[in-house]
Amino acid sequence: MTITFDDKTYSQLLAEIAPQVIETEEEYERLLKVAEFLTFKKNLTPDERKLDKLLVKLIEDYEEEHYPMDKSTPHEILQHIMESSGLRQADLVRILGSSSGVVSEMVNGKRSISKAQAKTLGAYFKVSPSLFI
Numbered sequence: 001m002t003i004t005f006d007d008k009t010y011s012q013l014l015a016e017i018a019p020q021v022i023e024t025e026e027e028y029e030r031l032l033k034v035a036e037f038l039t040f041k042k043n044l045t046p047d048e049r050k051l052d053k054l055l056v057k058l059i060e061d062y063e064e065e066h067y068p069m070d071k072s073t074p075h076e077i078l079q080h081i082m083e084s085s086g087l088r089q090a091d092l093v094r095i096l097g098s099s100s101g102v103v104s105e106m107v108n109g110k111r112s113i114s115k116a117q118a119k120t121l122g123a124y125f126k127v128s129p130s131l132f133i
Helices: 007-017 025-040 046-066 074-085 089-096 100-107 115-125
Strands: none
Touching (some): 074 100, 074 115, 089 100
């Protein structure tokens, strides 16, 4: 099945959102809200999916420069992503299908994040699973 997108509709989305290289915290917050909306929206159109990928790339580039996390532990990264997404441990219980005890230990660094959990978290947050390993 080939998914195609409509140039006109995509152009309208680009004109409405006006994504560009992020240079300010305000622009970062604005595009982050749009990306979060698209991330949690059900049944994205191909045009919205393409815009979401672009926004995620712009956001990741900004975060790499302004919020370096390469020295953070996997559980610190998870805590940061949870905080910025407004998620609680109870939400992770549902997302991972794990017990609240396991999730609590994982979030607090008392238990390692398994490869399967990292893959699930990566897919959910649309980031590389390697962040959690």
